[in-house]
Amino acid sequence: METGIAISFWILAAVMVASALAVVWLRDIFRAALFLVLCFFSVAGVFVILGADFLAAAQVLIYVGAIAVLIIFAIMLTRETQRGSPSGRFRFIAFLVGLLFLVTVTLVVVSTDWHAITEIPAEPTTSSLAQALFSGESGFVLPFEIAAVLLLAAIIGAIVLVRER
């Protein structure tokens, strides 16, 4: 059980980091979008390892099913695939910033005592997640409603932005 989780973690981590690097490095935008889909899938796999079954399903539905398709549509509509995705003038500074962030966070993570609980919560999370979202006192009902308003505003904004005049 434990070694199985470890093996699948390392495989998923390798696939995830490699596909994210491919998104950054590839010059062909369409292939970069396909590697982005692979990255989303491996993130869903990591959610499964972490015991978050509902979030893994939502990841596949929202990211792979909706966001990736939307990005591919945008690539098709803007027809910039011939020009590729060149890097800008600040490539080296951006690399330094990313490396600095990575080193800082790694040092903090390694040097902190996390008090992590290692035993695995076995039960499926969907119903307890609903409890955590909608239970009266400590729930998230108001943020949930605000999220609904945000989605409505985003839909209307997108329609207004791309409408033919």
Added chain:
Amino acid sequence: MAVGLEHFLILSAVLFSIGLYGALAKRNAVVILMCIEIMLNAVNIAMVAFSRYGHLLTGQVFAIFIMVVAAAEVVVGLALVIAIYRSRETVDVERIDLMKW
């Protein structure tokens, strides 16, 4: 070797740095949006890892809200990119200089 909380946090940091580099260095606006999605996914991994190793479901609730905001963000962002492409025939962020002075 057992996989612990640190492994997931460092994986999330690596993914976030890759996305950060792409968002800062790339010139195509669609690729920048893709890199922002990678960064949001990295944050989601960290949230769910904390939720798993702290036995507290609030992290997963947070991850759901991050997903909602990411969906709204990518919709509006891509609509902006397409609107700019219609008027300026480019999505190169170094050539979109309407608001520079």
